[in-house]
Amino acid sequence: MTNDSLLTVSHLTKRYSQFTLQDVSFTIAPGTIMGMIGVNGAGKSTILKSIAGLVQPDAGTMQIAAPANPAVMLGETVYYPEKKLATITRTTRQFYSQWDEEQYRYYLHFFDLDDQKKVKELSTGMLIKYQLAVTMSHHAPLLILDEPTSGIDPVSRDAIRQVFRHYVADGQHSILFSTHITTDLEAIADSITYIHAGAVLYSAAKPDFIDHFRRQFGLSANAPLTFDDIMLTIERKTIDDSAIPA
Amino acid sequence: MTRQFLRKEYLLAAHPTTWFFVWLGALVLAPAYPYSVVFFFAMLAPSLDLVYAKQTNDILYTALLPTGKAGVVRGKVLYTFTFQTVMLLLTIPWALLRTLYIQTNPAGITANVAYFGFGLLALAVFDYLFLTGFFKTGIKIGWPYFWGTLAALILLGVMETLPHLPGLRWVDSVQPTALLLQSPFLVAGIMAFITSFFVTMRVSMQNFQRVDL
Secondary structure, three states: OOOOOOEEEEEEEEEOOOOEEEEEEEEEOOOOEEEEEOOOOOOHHHHHHHHOOOOOOOEEEEEEOOOOOOOEEEOOOOOOOOOEHHHHHHHHHOOOOOOOHHHHHHHHHHOOOOOOOEHHHOOHHHHHHHHHHHHOOOOOOEEEEEOOOOOOOHHHHHHHHHHHHHHHOOOOOEEEEEOOOHHHHHHHOOEEEEEEOOEEEEEEEHHHHHHHHHHHOOOOOOOOOOHHHHHHHHHOOOOOHHHOOO | OHHHHHHHHHHHHOOOOHHHHOOHHHHHHOOOOOOHHHHHHHHHHHHHHHHHHHHOOHHHHHHOOOOHHHHHHHHHHHHHHHHHHHHHHHHHHHHHHHHHHOOOOOOOOOOOHHHHHHHHHHHHHHHHHHHHHHOOOOOOOHHHHHHHHHHHHHHHHHHHHHHHOOOOHHHHOOOHHHHHHHHHHHHHHHHHHHHHHHHHHHHHHHHHHOOOO
16 A cells, blocks of 8 residues: 555455456545446455455455554445344444544434434435444545445435545545446546456546546547446347247 | 453344353252253353354454454354353352252252363363354354264263262262362363363464455
């Protein structure tokens, strides 16, 4: 890691029997939000889990700012369904020397969360917002978020985007998030890393990312090109009616 | 950090039956009962706790804390050994109370010094096999539990057999002179239990570092 990055991933490789994550490299600059896109099974979660220390890579290095203060959220993972949010928070905060109760209370209020509720009483969206509130309340330089906006209504998604923008606004913090929702990339990502079949297809700042694929697809410099278009062009499979057994 | 892990384990992660199982040493008050069963309850509780940990995603939650995967092992090993220690400590008053009104047990060995010594030895071996086995995968509980209880069954079988061997009747006695003779069993059990704590912690951490979550 250098002063110019909060995360440097170099040649990350992980081999499974059916899948290989190969030679993944990218960096995240302070004060930026990086979106990681790719279809299901492309390797996004394996990359995030490797950075989080949950998966042991076969090769490669990862240098992360403040490794003793990690902030990782795996979307749609439900912890302790029978427990109250307040109980989980009380237990969690004791592990973070930089826990900021004021900030945590602010996020609870902003997201309209009642920490006296049990986890099982929350909707998917409320649960993700609670996990984000915890993740963002101990001043971690880098947030690593797996599908943080999946299953969330547009209003809540907008609230989360605002919070993300605020989190990196001081130029000292960054966010790395994976998503399938391309409108999130358009709305908040400063840079994008496209993962395809276990490898980085392209990683760049958002304008450069779009320009790259315009050139790749033989489009003019001003031609409209959305992230959906890019994904569909790269990943789309066309069904062959004649090949389907009757 | 030990206090934080204990709080996390008992307030957040522990299976609700923990608070019931911890009192099951009171079974030594039953006039005729195989008291070895108390130790099997002391083995069942940590296994239920790990089943519950899988259901509540406790292992993933803990692995994402600053202590990482090592914290998962630390929490579970601390939970297992402290639970069993407290359970056995709570058994002692019942065992003492029992000797006031009845001093024999037709269904097996009585709750004396040798009983606690062999029990600690059985738990030490069970905990090592069970926890180090579980942390090879982080998900599979069945086989580690089987091997752990099998080893404990053999040790507790030895305990139940000893008083029936010639010249070893004192192993099943609660008379003061017999209790003194039994004290090496207790010392050995305590030493094995303490040693198992540290060895289980170290080997489990090594095993779990290789596991992908």
